[in-house]
Amino acid sequence: MSMMAADWLGSVVTINCGLTLGVYQGEVSSVDGASQTISLRQPYHNGVRCPVPEVTFSAMDIKELKFLDIQNTATKPRSGQGITTKPSLVSAGRNGQSNRTTHSHATTNMFHSSTAPISIPLRGSSNSTGVMIPSQKRNCVRNGGAGGSVRSKDDECFGDRTNKDLDTDFDFEGNLALFDKAAIFSQIDGSSGHKALHHSAPAEQKPQSYRHDENILEGKPVKYKQITVPQHGGKYYCTDSGLVVPTIPYKLHKRLLEAAERCGLSPERRLEMIGVCSSQMALSLLGGPNRLSPKNSHQRPTVVLLCGPHTQGAQGISCGRHLANHEVEVILFLPSFFKMEDSVTSEARLYSRTSGLQVANVRELPVSPVDLVINCLNSHENPLLREQSWYQSAADWANRNRAPVLSIDPPISEQPQTVESKWILSLGLPLPLAENESRLYLCDIGIPKLVYSEVGISYYSPFGCKFVIPLHPV
Known part of the structure; x- marks a missing residue:
């Protein structure tokens, strides 16, 4: 591994692989100039923590590479700089597909949302608790102060607790079966449902419910036999x-x-x-x-x-x-x-x-x-x-x-x-x-x-x- 490749180790980068694969963020764990690959440890995919500890990318799949922070601050390159021997690692080919990205383990649940801010913990930095970076912006939060509160909020949104159910599909039919629509509406129309909604009104004072096409004004009961004849025809x-x-x-x-x-x-x-x-x-x-x-x-x-x-x-x-x-x-x-x-x-x-x-x-x-x-x-x-x-x-x-x-x-x-x-x-x-x-x-x-x-x-x-x-x- 070259000296410049070694300078990347420990740096936090954002890798944009296009609409198909999405955006990844993580700490650079290895760079292989011969095979034109780069690996990230503790990666985040579209704002969600990946279920695998490390992901490896091929240069053909990378659309854009941005440095968020570098472990060696003395040689901190700009976005898109620092790779002179293999420029294809920065500007990837347009024909790359998902089969060109090698993962150390199979990944699931690919979310295509790249607008959420990401907080990635940095190792080796005593005064920084995390990095807040939107996928469409380059602003970095590197100092302390409000970092602790930002870290806690991000952990609640993107912590490990959200990853345990990513591989389980939501059972819509099973959840809908738990709702007994007929029982609920009968309870609402009945006296028990009325008491639950109106605790102060006694049961005997429950107002009568009307359909949309009924007259709400109270009147006399309808008399359906209003025509009487002296001589009946028999029908x-x-x-x-x-x-x-x-x-x-x-x-x-x-x-x-x-x-x-x-x-x-x-x-x-x-x-x-x-x-x-x-x-x-x-x-x-x-x-x-x-x-x-x-x-x-x-x-x-x-x-x-x-x-x-x-x-x-x-x-x-x-x-x-x-x-x-x-x-x-x-x-x-x-x-x-x-x-x-x-x-x-x-x-x-x-x-x-x-x-x-x-x-x-x-x-x-x-x-x-x-x-x-x-x-x-x-x-x-x-x-x-x-x-x-x-x-x-x-x-x-x-x-x-x-x-x-x-x-x-x-x-x-x-x-x-x-x-x-x-x-x-x-x-x-x-x-x-x-x-x-x-x-x-x-x-x-x-x-x-x-x-x-x-x-x-x-x-x-x-x-x-x-x-x-x-x-x-x-």
């Missing part, structure tokens, strides 16, 4: 909010409409209300704003209306007029009859002013499936219409078309549905319809509350903020 339904809606027989339903007409709710006004609500439901079934928008005019939905010469048919024609006004392609099937109700004639006249089509023969209806079929073929007053040929041909076309069917105000019948409906829309209060797989909806037709009381019905509106609501069997 009960409930709304999404839990309100019970009973069915009524058709005779009571007819008396209710007659009472509403005497109070000023004429059939024309009732038809308009039904047309608006049923068309709004149909627009939602067709896709709403996702399907009906100015940017999507090339995919306009097609709806076929099957209507008879009666009040239910007039209701369907009113629905079709509103659908046509909302840029829906509507095709109205209304056969030519010798006698039709005045409401059907007036609604058909209004419909003829829209862009909708009207056909009188089933053969003129589309062969390919349409988006929606609205069934208004049946009549409450004349159930014999289902035996006529035009009715049967229209029902057969609807069942063959494979399009979903919405039936508006179908009558009570013990026979199975002629047209298989996916949705049924009842008016005011539901009728006791036959058991089927159809989804029942209820439409608000604008009957005042006092009109219900005139026919003996104690009424509370189940509609809330809507005009069409779903009903679920109880």
Whole structure:
């Protein structure tokens, strides 16, 4: 070993090996000029004490070498000086990898944090307790004074006690299993958890907890059976909010409409209300704003209306007029009859002013499936219409078309549905319809509350903020 290499022994140096290997600090224990290696004893790697007593580096792995302190103060070289015979030890090659660094023992847990200050104890110096050096700065603390406190703080952060668990991975799953989330939340929601959080409040004064969508103002208990009828239809339904809606027989339903007409709710006004609500439901079934928008005019939905010469048919024609006004392609099937109700004639006249089509023969209806079929073929007053040929041909076309069917105000019948409906829309209060797989909806037709009381019905509106609501069997 040359004389200059011997001067390095005992010096404290910082060796930067790049991002892959990181930064090492320690006391020079040996320098081999022939093999171009340098060894450090008691090394620190990225601010953490290495678990091995000595580390050896090859010149090819060293990016930068800095002297923090030299044992022989008479010949103290500057950073990057003192190596004249082998300059490759100071300026290492760029292609060096981790396999070029020889460790005396296998090292683990490589931390790539080079910003923490490092305190390295120096041997052979009586007035220095340690060296505080950030990896990005060259300032050295060599004197006494505050060195003792700095040494104690550094020992707490980077002492040997932190090295014993470096080879053990933290067991996240095992630690998480120790936390019983359900038990903790039940304790918080229960009286025991409340007492633990509020020692001064007695258990009987524990405030009620509310969800984010609940009203925090205290009110009267909700009465879910708020609609009572003098003649029950035999079935009960409930709304999404839990309100019970009973069915009524058709005779009571007819008396209710007659009472509403005497109070000023004429059939024309009732038809308009039904047309608006049923068309709004149909627009939602067709896709709403996702399907009906100015940017999507090339995919306009097609709806076929099957209507008879009666009040239910007039209701369907009113629905079709509103659908046509909302840029829906509507095709109205209304056969030519010798006698039709005045409401059907007036609604058909209004419909003829829209862009909708009207056909009188089933053969003129589309062969390919349409988006929606609205069934208004049946009549409450004349159930014999289902035996006529035009009715049967229209029902057969609807069942063959494979399009979903919405039936508006179908009558009570013990026979199975002629047209298989996916949705049924009842008016005011539901009728006791036959058991089927159809989804029942209820439409608000604008009957005042006092009109219900005139026919003996104690009424509370189940509609809330809507005009069409779903009903679920109880």
